[in-house]
Amino acid sequence: MRLCERSTIRRFMTYNFNEIEKKWQDFWAKSQTFKAKNDSEKPKYYVLDMFPYPSGAGLHVGHPLGYIASDIYSRYKRHKGFNVLHPQGYDSFGLPAEQYAIQTGQHPALTTEENIKTYRRQLDQIGFSFDWSREVRTSDPSYYKWTQWIFIQLFDSWYNNTSNKAESIDTLISIFASEGNANVDAVCDDHIESFSASEWAAFSSEKKQEILLKYRLTYLAETEVNWCPALGTVLANDEIVNGVSERGGHMVVRKKMTQWSMRISAYAERLLHGLNDIDWTESLKESQRNWIGKSIGAQVEFKVQNSEFKIPVFTTRPDTIFGVSFMTLAPEHDLVENIVTDAQKLEVEAYIKTTAKRSERDRMSDVKTITGVFTGAYAEHPFSKEPIPIWIGDYVLAGYGTGAVMSVPCGDQRDYDFAKHFNIPIPNIFEGIDISEEAYASKDNVVISNSDFLNGLSYKEATKKAISELEKLGQGEGKINYRLRDAVFSRQRYWGEPFPVYYVDGLPQMIDKQYLPIRLPEVEKYLPTETGEPPLGRADVWAWDTQKGEVVKNENIDNETVFPLELNTMPGWAGSSWYFFRYMDAQNDEVFAGEEALEYWKDVDLYIGGSEHATGHLLYSRFWVKFMKDRGFVSIEEPFKKLINQGMILGTSALVYRVVANSESEETERVYTDFFVSRKYSELILSDSEVAKKLKQRIRDYYIIEKNNENFSKPFTIEISPLHVKVDYVNPSDELNIDDLKNDKEFGKDFRDAIFIGENGHVIEGDNDTYKVGHEVEKMSKSKYNVVNPDAICEQYGADSLRMYEMFLGPLEQAKPWNTAGISGVNGFLKKLWKLYMGDNGLKVTEVEPTAESLKTLHKTIKKVEEDIESFSFNTSVSTFMIAVNELTAQKCASKEILEPLLILLSPYAPHIAEELWNQLGHDESISTAPFPIFDAKHLVESTKKYPISFNGKVKFTLELPMDMTKEDIEKEVMTHEKTLAQLEGRTPKKVIVVPGKIVNIVG
RNA sequence: GCUCAAGUGGCGGAAUUGGUAGACGCGCUGGAUUCAAAAUCCAGUUCUUCGGAGUGCGGGUUCGAUUCCCGCCUUGAGUACCA
Structure with missing residues (x-):
């Protein structure tokens, strides 16, 4: 079957990419060339x-x-x-x-x-x-x-640590019914009361639902969230960058809200472990590892003296337990108000107040200032029973670990700085290590001393011993901690997925699968309501009728059969x-x-x-x-x-240089003049040169004589202020199109009176001189006016050129600057390729036997291109194609046996031209599934090698010798050569290195 | 601070089981063609005081280092009071 009409040859005598590309794009769409089958x-x-x-x-x-x-x-x-x-x-x-x-x-x-x-x-x-x-x-x-x-499936699931996987919530309910929750090892909320089977049976339905919610993989809970007032929504941790919102850079504050969360923390270990089995870049895996933030250590309980309170802390260094000289709680820690002594109360309250005022951002940016206050209370060391003063300090984060630390100043720099600042003792428990200047935080070369039963042990041994002794006391155990927090899943926005959730007595209920999807309701405005509810609070038809199984008007809500629907939507x-x-x-x-x-x-x-x-x-x-x-x-x-x-493509911004006049009088005045100098002068006039003097005079004349502006009669200095202009107005030779700039709708009026001074120093009138712009490489963005639109590139050079050029720019994973001027290189290559196949009288390709040279060119191209694609080095393939076409052109190759497989090699990169020429060669079907050519090494075999002959590692000349020549013969041949003798000037070399097929090096 | 990348001509970049550094392209220079321009083609293009020098800097290993080792510097990205 003929799938595509062969083009009339005359029309395509020259490479007309616009026509070719349109034709094949239509063809692919019409014949569904790239439709994948599921079997x-x-x-x-x-x-x-x-x-x-x-x-x-x-x-x-x-x-x-x-x-x-x-x-x-x-x-x-x-x-x-x-x-x-x-x-x-x-x-x-x-x-x-x-x-x-x-x-x-x-x-x-x-x-x-x-x-x-x-x-x-x-x-x-x-x-x-x-x-x-x-x-x-x-x-x-x-x-x-x-x-x-x-989402419903997540709601209907819990994470069973025993089987180490998520299971249906039904299995949990049946465990509760048969034995209560005492033996359940689940990832769940903290502080769940324990209950027996009979107690479970006696619970009300509401109570059961409340308990189950603490186990579900997506759950509703009052959590401290990152609230962004400007965006009117909460943000996940990964949507905050440097303490402000990733989108828009707005302020973010901590706020308690009832939100849907995802129990991703259940998967922390598997998410970490799974990274070992996937082929991702090391840096990406590293980011995920950091984000998950696994730390191995111990949970230790400190008793508070003269009270029944206990302070649990997490530490990665249980081996340093005898180095504890104080404890520090986060200011937000629940225990603070319970343990503070009357004498310290005022001071502590004042401190908590001031830290609460400091925004998250301040606390993050200001790491240097050490603040804290003593609570007056003491904890008891689990082993020595010595009293340990309890402090609060905002360097301890409420959200990590237990919100409290055992402070070991000799082994942790922050504890050290805190201790120094407040004159707290710094006991040294490391043998032979000087801690007079700073803490010793390394785990290497540690020998513990002054530590009772841990004396003489290494980090590893002491850690093990300390944990086992703590376990004996019942005051600690080995523990693994993760930084990864559960992810907040509610957003107070309109344009997102609605939750399939309605509320009965404030408890969430899932809508049955058969009624999905629950569609976004219509709202009048997309803003939060006056009462601060999310935009869905404005919907009039947003209630769930459990009888009819449909969304109905809010006025029908009776909390009997019709209930309110969830107002939040899901995150991006x-x-x-x-x-x-x-x-x-x-x-x-x-x-x-x-x-x-x-x-x-x-x-x-x-x-x-x-x-x-x-x-x-x-x-x-x-x-x-x-x-x-x-x-x-x-x-x-x-x-x-x-x-x-893939790496980012950076924009090359175009800069024009505006002359700024600074008055030299007392009140320094900055005046942006209408003068713009070309690139060359932007540097020249900064010096006190003739050029600068001339320009000054010109500016003076212009303002005084033509503009009657006497201000310029006073002395002034000039400087340059660079200004972004749209790259569209710059040609490949960096010349600015002044008329287009002045006619720009957006900022053309700013340049209406502008006076441009060209590369040769003339005021530009017509084409007496040219104005060249300067460059800066920065992120491609609208505000920098350096955005290059692919539409224009396709129009001017074609999609095949665009595709090849984007690859040609450099390695895929690296950031690299875009420079439109360079595209003429690949465009020229495609033209040259076209000419290899098409001449003035149509198709040039014939059935002629290929030369050995052409076969060599083809096969080394097959080899290189295949290796390149397999290793994602697309940039070097493009050079390989250029070399192949250069060589085949020089060889005047017209052989179909060479030129046909070449098209298949090229087709992934430049599919349109490949399809067209493939079609011209007589194929009726698309090139897209033609088998990839098979590399044959026999075409690359060489009989001679041009040996580089080097002296002390520096190549001086080359010598062509047979490939099969022995090491001895090569040495003899080289050493008797006249050029060798000339180089040596009579000296006898110490040593001669001969690597057959590679190089000869003469030492001495 | 920590982690991960990367430093090679005017520019994008190429070359690593250690073996002729600068492939390919842009730009630039000169030439051909043209009334002229565009397009096309040809030649040259790391620097140089013409001895040489040279892949961020300083050492080391080696007959030989852009490539391997040690110590620095710079840039970029990510992350950060994580106990």
Whole structure:
């Protein structure tokens, strides 16, 4: 079957990329070339991109970098005979659409839809081989139906430490019914009362629900959250950067609120352990390890003297227990008010007040200031029974460990500084170590002394011994602590997944699966209500009718059969934590993905995306997948086998140099003049040069004579103020298009009176001189005016050039600057390639036998390109192609045997031109599944080698010798050569190193 | 502070079981073609006092180091009173 009309040759005599690319994009769409089947004889391969949030600004050239890399890999795998799943979709719930809705009143669904259209058009024009039939959108009810379903499953589960997995809540209920909770080892809230089977049976239904909530994997609890007043919502820990919100940089405060939380802490150990089995970069794994923050140590209980109170502390150094000279509690610690003595009460209260006033941010940024106060109370050392003063200090965090520390000043720098500051003794328990200047925090070379039964032991031995002795006393045990906290899952926003939850007597109830999805209600405004409820509080139709099984008007709420619905929505990471499963079976209406599809595709073989998701999305996804495995919904433990972070593409900003006049009179005045100097002068005029003097005179003349501005008659100095201008107005030679700049809608008026002084020092009028801009490499962003739009690049150079150039810029994982000027290189390469196949009279390729030289070129290209793709070194492949085309052109190669396989090699990188030439060569079907050429080493065999002959390691000349020459013969040949004799000038070399096939080195 | 990356021409970068540093491309210079421009083609392009020197700096191992080892410096990213 002929799938595509062969092009009329005449039209394509020259490389017309716009026409070619449009043609093949249409062809791929029409023939569904990249549609993946869920059953196939071929082995599966799943390549995934982190799906984008469709923002209103559209794509810039930095966004598709990862998509191009994954597309090359996908196309390569198809050539290699794999059934490839390469889908794309949109993470379409999120703050920007909602903020826009708040400002304009436009429904976020509408703006999201529009933005997606732009994204789709931009993605299509780059020629990606996505299977769009599997597209997902997290904001689509048919998708979030299953996000809600997973939430219900989490609610219906608890974590059993004994079986080390999540189980249905029913198993917990039956344990309670048969034996109470005494023997249950679960990950749950602290301080759960213990009860027997008969007590459980006697509990009211409400009481049972309250207890179960403390065990569920998603639970409702009053927690201290990060509240962001400006955004009107809570934020997760990973959404806060340097104490302010990641989005917008707004202030964040601590606040107690009733919120849904995810018991991710149950999975801390498995999340940590699983990192060993996946192929991610070490730095990414390291971030996750730090975030999970496992510390091994002991929990130790200190009795408070003259009271029944006990202070539990967590320490990683139980071996230093005899070095304790004081204890420190966090100011927020519950015990503080109970133990403080009357004498110290006022001072302690005052201190707590001042620390509470300090925001989280102040406390974080101000690490140097040591503050604290003595409580007046003493604890008792578990072994020596000596009294230990109890202090409070804000260097101890309420949220970590137990909120209290046993302070060992000789072994911890913070304790040391605190002790020095308050004149607390610093006992030394390390043999032969000087602690007069600072604490000795290392665990190496430790010999414990002054420590009773621990004397003479190393860190390891002492730790073991101390724990076992504490256990004997009943005052401690070995313990592992994690930094990872449970994740808050409620957001006070509109544009997110609604919870499938209604409330009976204040207790949450799940809506039955058959009624999902629970769709977002309509609201008048997207702001919180006047009473501070989330935006869903504005909905009129937001109540659950348990009889009808539908959402009804709020006025029907009777708390008998109709109940209020949850007003919070889910956070951004809800939908992205499982989307990779949905792609496997995107249309399924019965389950989140069918069993067969899940079994076939299993996991993501290659995942490419940005490193900013290191501790958010990538951790939550792993958590959900482990949970889903525990409950038998999926069979995999880790979702992403191999992961690569693409580096950021930086923008090259364009700068113009405005001249600033500083008056030299007493009241220094800064005047931004209308003069702009070209790049060359931006540095020259800073010195007290002739140029500067001339320019000063010119400015003086202009303002005094033409503008009648007498201020410039006073003496002044000049300096330069760089100013960003849009890179669109700069050509590849850095020349500024002044007319376009002056006509710019946004800031053209700022330049209306501008006087530009060109590279040759002339005031620019017409084309008498050119103005060159300066550069700065920085993040690509709208505010820096350095955003390069891929639409313009595709228009001017074509998608194939864009794809190849993005790869050519440098290693995938490194950050690198974009410079549009460089694209002419790959564009020129594609033109040259085209000419290799097409001449003035049409197709040049013939059945002629290839030369040995051409075969060598082809096969070394096959080898290199294959190695490069396998190791994700796409940048070096592009050079390899350039070299191959340069060589084949020089060889005047026209042989189909060479040029046909070359197209397959190139097709993952430049699919449009490859398809077109493939078609011209007489193929009726797409190149996309043509088998990858097979490398044959026999074409690379050489008979001679040009030996570099070096003297003391420096190469002086080369000598061509047969490959099969022996070491002895090579030495003889080299040593008698006239150039060797000339180099030696009669000296006798000490030594001659001959490495056959590599090098000869003469020493002496 | 800690952790992880990375430092090579004017620029992006290439080369590591240790073996001709600067591939490929941009830019630049000169030339051809053209009425001219664009496009295309050809030649050159690390520095140099023409001896040499040279991969952030200082040492070391080696016949030989961008590559391995030790000690520094710089830049970037992440993280941070985590007991």
